[in-house]
Amino acid sequence: MNDVSKNSGTPITSETLKSLGRYDFPDPQVIDPEGVGIVAMGGDLAPETLISAYAQGLFPWFNEGEPIAWWCPEPRCVIIPSDYQPSKSLRRQAKRERWQLTLNQAFDEVIHACSLPRSNGLPEGEHTWIHEEMIDAYTELQAHGFAHSVEVWNSEGQLIGGLYGLKIGNIYFGESMFHRASNASKLAFWGLMHLCQQSGVALVDCQLPNAHLMSLGAITMPRAQFLAQLDTLISGRSTLWRPNSHQPLATAMLNTSKPWQANR
Template sequence: MGQIAWLGPHNPFPNPLIETDPDPSVPGLIAVSERIYPGQLARAYQSGIFPWYSENQPVLWWSPDPRMVLKPSAFKCSDSLRKMIRLFCQNTNSQIAVDADFGAVIRSCATSNRKDQDGTWITHEIMDAYADLHERGNAHSIAVIEDGQMTGGLYCVAFGGMVFGESMFSRKTNASKIALAALSAWCLQNEISMIDCQQETAHLLSLGVAPITRQAFLEQLQISLN
């Protein structure tokens, strides 16, 4: 059994292709740090690593195997969702807002009630770190607006030809699905070949998300960054 790296402000991340799962009892956990240091989040994503932890925990850095991804052209749109999107588009008081209010979207993701989940992993530290990425042009938000109210949305990270989906919220049935459909369309327009969805859920599987190996994901990431 190896030792999980404890990172200081200037330590590089382990290479997930070489130092995979240092502790097999915690598969996918690559490294730990006391906090998210300046510049660390950008380096993590470009290495295929993301943070996921709770308050009162150190920052846990992950690179799971397999990795759940969505090819934008493979987004599954059921007949009922297609009908809802059509009605949404016909409503002149509805709109999809990209990067209109990143802070409001991430706060909504943080405060949304989720089934079988107590609390949120989107801490104030997380919100500040992703807001910094947004200011640098590497984090984006999509909001679903209906009659002046934000009914759903998501935020994501983008480097090269890869988008990393982070969190969604929905205040109305299927609003988060509309947001993901909008993200898929945005990716197609911007020639982005893959959306990283990180973890497997029944909700994501129903929308076309599928697993690939960590190695395949990391190889595709490096191609997208060049």
């Protein structure tokens, strides 16, 4: 992916990011004026294609064995990290537990955990829309420095929750989260909110609204408004997130203003 793949923190124009890959994605406002959400079909999941798509407000969402579908929903579900407020019960749990958060220490484990069925009626062994093609694509993005995971570990060193997504400039595109212990994913999300604020990430894209996201403080934004500010966000400069860029974080520290400590 040439020098863009290094995600070096050097400002990159939105046009550079949009022009990556070999596909011309349509303007969501033109191709989908009624706001159905799906704006294109086909293509591939190469790193260049994905970065170009996200830079234009699109993301892939399709079942295994189906053509790749590219979405840009109306409205868009987002959260502003500086507006996030954890519940009192979550604050108490963070103080009580002897858990730790890490950044980019177990991306493969997190994305595979996110792919497993939950309480959604899927048969045992059936995966979610995060199937092997998607896992391979985002794992490659992680190797290029664009995809990132936040992990939660219990006192025995077991992975009990986490989330993953993409960071481009000053926006984080959230993809999925999971938990194996009560509220572990919420603690990962709280850790992400802190990390975004400390790094200069101004907006987190949650894609589609649901009750869980709204309970965390997400809001809906008109698609046109989201797309209008996207160029500025993706071209912005923010602190790099590398596998060893930040120290492990005790959940009790989430109650402080700037808990993530950078490795020097």
